[in-house]
Amino acid sequence: MTESIRKTFDEQLSDMQQEIVCMGSMVEQMVHHAIKALSERDIELAERVIRMDDAVDDLDISIEGRCMRMLALQQPVARDLRTIGTSMKIITDLERMGDHAVDIAKLARTLAEQPLFKPIVDIPKMAAVAQKMLRESLQAFVNRDIDLVQKMVADDDAVDALYRRIYDEIVDYMEKDPGIIRQAIILLRVARFLERIADHATNIGERVIFMETGVLEELNI
Amino acid sequence: METAACIIDVNKLNFYYGKFQALKDITLCLKPHKITAFIGPSGCGKSTFLRTLNRMNDLIAGVRINGKVLIDGRNIYAPDMDVVELRRRVGMVFQRPNPFPMSIYDNVTYAPRMKGQSRGLDDLVERTLVRAALWDEVKDKLKVSALSLSGGQQQRLCIARALAADPGILLMDEPCSSLDPVSTLRIEELMQDLKSEYTIIIVTHNMQQAARVADYTGFFLSGELIEFGDSNKIFTKPDDKRTEGYITGRFG
Numbered sequence: 245m246t247e248s249i250r251k252t253f254d255e256q257l258s259d260m261q262q263e264i265v266c267m268g269s270m271v272e273q274m275v276h277h278a279i280k281a282l283s284e285r286d287i288e289l290a291e292r293v294i295r296m297d298d299a300v301d302d303l304d305i306s307i308e309g310r311c312m313r314m315l316a317l318q319q320p321v322a323r324d325l326r327t328i329g330t331s332m333k334i335i336t337d338l339e340r341m342g343d344h345a346v347d348i349a350k351l352a353r354t355l356a357e358q359p360l361f362k363p364i365v366d367i368p369k370m371a372a373v374a375q376k377m378l379r380e381s382l383q384a385f386v387n388r389d390i391d392l393v394q395k396m397v398a399d400d401d402a403v404d405a406l407y408r409r410i411y412d413e414i415v416d417y418m419e420k421d422p423g424i425i426r427q428a429i430i431l432l433r434v435a436r437f438l439e440r441i442a443d444h445a446t447n448i449g450e451r452v453i454f455m456e457t458g459v460l461e462e463l464n465i
Numbered sequence: 466m467e468t469a470a471c472i473i474d475v476n477k478l479n480f481y482y483g484k485f486q487a488l489k490d491i492t493l494c495l496k497p498h499k500i501t502a503f504i505g506p507s508g509c510g511k512s513t514f515l516r517t518l519n520r521m522n523d524l525i526a527g528v529r530i531n532g533k534v535l536i537d538g539r540n541i542y543a544p545d546m547d548v549v550e551l552r553r554r555v556g557m558v559f560q561r562p563n564p565f566p567m568s569i570y571d572n573v574t575y576a577p578r579m580k581g582q583s584r585g586l587d588d589l590v591e592r593t594l595v596r597a598a599l600w601d602e603v604k605d606k607l608k609v610s611a612l613s614l615s616g617g618q619q620q621r622l623c624i625a626r627a628l629a630a631d632p633g634i635l636l637m638d639e640p641c642s643s644l645d646p647v648s649t650l651r652i653e654e655l656m657q658d659l660k661s662e663y664t665i666i667i668v669t670h671n672m673q674q675a676a677r678v679a680d681y682t683g684f685f686l687s688g689e690l691i692e693f694g695d696s697n698k699i700f701t702k703p704d705d706k707r708t709e710g711y712i713t714g715r716f717g
Binding site: 247248249250253319320321322323324325326458 | 672673676700701702703708709712713714715716
């Protein structure tokens with residue numbers, strides 16, 4: 245067991261990690277609700293997702309403030325420094341994911357007012373994988389688990405495959421019936437936002453590896 | 466690191482105070498015109514190591530040393546080594562400023578006068594004090610006692626006194642430990658200015674200071690040199706767990 249003579253600093257680091265996990269689960273919930281609002285045509289739920297973004301933005305600012313304070317007051321080095329640097333990058337990814345959830349919620353709100361040209365099947369599947377990636381990337385961060393990062397990143401291929409499938413399918417629909425193009429484009433954009441969310445989870449994974457090894461490498465090219 | 470030759474080349478250096486081994490098998494190469502810092506907990510051997518580089522430890526009874534310390538390619542522990550000449554070549558600045566109880570002028574000219582120099586002393590005083598970033602503050606009171614200066618000024622005077630002996634290498638043993646933060650930063654800036662002409666080796670308890678000033682950092686623990694390398698690397702991604710533990714305040 246490692247003995248630390250920096251109890252105060254250790255507590256600050258652990259508080260910061262908890263706040264990041266809290267921010268992450270909020271974002272995950274936003275993604276979940278946004279997709280639910282889309283498939284269940286629930287305007288109220290979509291509005292709730294949009295409102296949740298303020299809390300995520302507040303957490304982003306709060307965690308960044310914590311990081312800055314620790315940099316200034318604790319003069320972290322080595323692994324501590326990498327942990328704080330990583331945290332500052334992670335919250336930017338999380339904040340962006342929250343924005344994408346809002347983007348999806350806004351599109352869900354629009355779609356809810358019109359009959360759908362097809363049932364929504366693959367998009368929730370894609371969302372489920374993206375959410376799992378987000379959850380696992382933060383788990384890997386907290387537990388400093390590089391193996392989990394590798395496992396999580398492999399899921400990005402599934403997300404990309406689903407994205408291509410959705411894309412091809414919707415393009416087919418559009419070719420057959422130009423009347424549905426507006427709706428089809430909305431669904432394409434939703435799929436694109438989910439694909440971006442998965443990419444941000446991959447970014448978090450890259451940062452976790454950097455935090456642990458000091459080496460920054462692109463995981464999914 | 467391998468590009469320039471070593472100005473100081475230490476090979477399998479072991480050092481004993483009586484039966485106590487204070488340095489164990491130290492091997493490293495110090496580059497010219499760089500600042501190298503040594504850090505580590507009290508009693509780890511870093512000051513002892515610094516003092517082996519100009520044989521300051523010779524003055525302590527019961528010490529024993531083996532291994533090699535080459536400076537400019539010469540083994541400084543060879544029997545024919547002129548220790549006075551060595552200490553002129555390898556100057557030293559100590560933890561507490563220790564100006565001689567004489568005027569500022571006489572402090573700076575002390576070493577040259579001991580060598581018999583009597584001409585050009587005024588120029589030397591100005592040149593050296595400018596180099597030590599003290600000239601502007603003392604140019605109108607050179608005949609005043611050095612003891613009337615502030616701690617930070619006294620330490621810069623001690624650096625000037627060391628520089629006046631025309632050393633190539635400057636050893637600094639905790640040079641800022643008795644100084645306030647502004648004087649400390651002034652000395653750190655001075656070190657950066659000096660490194661184009663000198664090779665500087667500093668022992669410090671202040672890790673942030675090592676990180677700020679040093680090109681290379683070495684970590685000593687229980688007489689061993691645990692890790693030595695680029696300061697950038699040591700303070701962001703040290704290789705050894707013990708280095709990591711020490712600099713982050715966590716001991717495994």
